[in-house]
Amino acid sequence: MEMLLGDAEVVAAARRLRPDEDVADALARVAWSVVAEPGDAVAGTLIGELGAADALGIAFGGSRQGTFALLDAAGSGSRALSEARKRWRPRADPRAVRDALRSAHDVGAALLIPGDPHWPHALDDLGVNAPTVLWVRGRAELLVAEPRASLVGARASSGYGEHVAAELAGDLAATGTVIVSGGAYGIDGAAHRAALGVSGATVAFLAGGVDRAYPAGHQSLIRQIAAEGAVVSEPPCGAAPTKWRFLARNRLIAALGHATVVIEAGWRSGSLNTAGHAAALGRPLGAVPGPVTSAASAGCHRLLREYDAQCVTSAQEVRELWGMGAGSSSSARPVDPDRIRLLDAMSTRARTSVDELARRSGLGPDRVRALLGLLELEGEVQRDDGGWRRIPAARGA
Missing domain, CATH: 3.40.50.450 (Rossmann fold)
Structure with a gap:
């Protein structure tokens, strides 16, 4: 967080979107939107309990008493935070935050955060x-x-x-x-x-x-x-x-x-x-x-x-x-979202390394390797000296 606040270009870009406010919380939330995929429960738990700025510090190496306890209460824990850090670190670049803010300003987009009058x-x-x-x-x-x-x-x-x-x-x-x-x-x-x-x-x-x-x-x-x-x-x-x-x-x-x-x-x-x-x-x-x-x-x-x-x-x-009340949901077998994200990050033509797949998918390298092993057994992906690629689906499938 200190790195973001110490970057004059990043702060200036944030002030263009939120000129009348302390930009620290907004900057932290923009950073989270850059490093975490939508719906990341570990990020959501940390932000909900610690606030966006303090959570960002925890995410990238800090520690705070009770952090693992609050994650355990959410059904995760120290292992979940460790895995999450591996997902987030490849995307932790202040330039990405600055570019997101600049592009939003260029197209006239507003940045909406919880607490704003129009937050849904x-x-x-x-x-x-x-x-x-x-x-x-x-x-x-x-x-x-x-x-x-x-x-x-x-x-x-x-x-x-x-x-x-x-x-x-x-x-x-x-x-x-x-x-x-x-x-x-x-x-x-x-x-x-x-x-x-x-x-x-x-x-x-x-x-x-x-x-x-x-x-x-x-x-x-x-x-x-x-x-x-x-x-x-x-x-x-x-x-x-x-x-x-x-x-x-x-x-x-x-x-x-x-x-x-x-x-x-x-x-x-x-x-x-x-x-x-x-x-x-x-x-x-x-x-x-x-x-x-x-x-x-x-x-x-x-x-x-x-x-x-x-x-x-x-x-x-x-x-x-x-x-009316809502209907009951079906008991259809859930699809592993990590699998979808990894396959979506792969090409059927170009070979891609594990580290690059981790960056593209937002998953940790260890999680990527584990999923690649399963997908290789299922005939979905193929590995050679150049890296990994997705096997094209058969026509008519």
């Missing part, structure tokens, strides 16, 4: 997995406006799905509901456009930095949302959208909405991940039925059957969800 307390329900900061382009006040509906669905949507998404989002937005989604192709895009089309409010959560419009085909849409609504991200400016960050982003979409509605989704759609977060948080969950012969609606039918989601066919039925 709904996200605090995520506990130790809550975000440390949020980067916002546009109308930050929409994050606390009410009511808010999270509308999500498949990227590879059908005409039916996009029609329903537009009908629901347009009706809801026209009557004052903030439409929350992920800015992706398909259902997300249809929902955002419909909200903008009736001069309504919409919020798009991105998996990468708010200075990087993704997907590329939605650059114009994301610019419009930034101008008329709000574009929000948890990773700092400059951060690339990765598979893990998309999954982590989904928890924010679920937490911000007063209810989550899945409009169209395949059997293994990422939208089911958002639905799972909504159910775990106690948020009402709805699903739009489709033709029983449509693979594009199989995930929605699964939610209706396994998650006790409410059947939604109109905007009025979405509004009725506000006063």
Whole structure:
């Protein structure tokens, strides 16, 4: 922390975003957004108990009585902190903090931290997995406006799905509901456009930095949302959208909405991940039925059957969800998030070293080696003298 406060360029960049405040806490939180992946529970525990600045000191070699005790209370301990330090150290560079702040200033993004008037307390329900900061382009006040509906669905949507998404989002937005989604192709895009089309409010959560419009085909849409609504991200400016960050982003979409509605989704759609977060948080969950012969609606039918989601066919039925309890979550086998992050960091062509994979994934080198061993046994990765690479999936798989 002393290194950050002693760097005049870093402090100056922070003051441009928060000119009227003591920048120490904001700088510490920005540093955490750089070194830790979204939803890092060890980071969240330390910050929650010690504050962002003191937690940063503990993270990079300091000690404090009771640190391991508070981590033990959260279900971890000294080993968890040791592993976390290995994840964080490769990213501990004041220049990355400075670059994130500069890029945010260049694109007109605001830095939102807990305690700010527009900080969305709904996200605090995520506990130790809550975000440390949020980067916002546009109308930050929409994050606390009410009511808010999270509308999500498949990227590879059908005409039916996009029609329903537009009908629901347009009706809801026209009557004052903030439409929350992920800015992706398909259902997300249809929902955002419909909200903008009736001069309504919409919020798009991105998996990468708010200075990087993704997907590329939605650059114009994301610019419009930034101008008329709000574009929000948890990773700092400059951060690339990765598979893990998309999954982590989904928890924010679920937490911000007063209810989550899945409009169209395949059997293994990422939208089911958002639905799972909504159910775990106690948020009402709805699903739009489709033709029983449509693979594009199989995930929605699964939610209706396994998650006790409410059947939604109109905007009025979405509004009725506000006063309802959440459905129960299914007992599907969880996927190891570290595995997703590591595979996402690998290429099918170029060989990559363990140290570079640790830096890209945010995992400790020992954890990377352990996972690589398992993935090699499962035929997912291959090693040679040049390093590790991912084995391409067979066509049709």
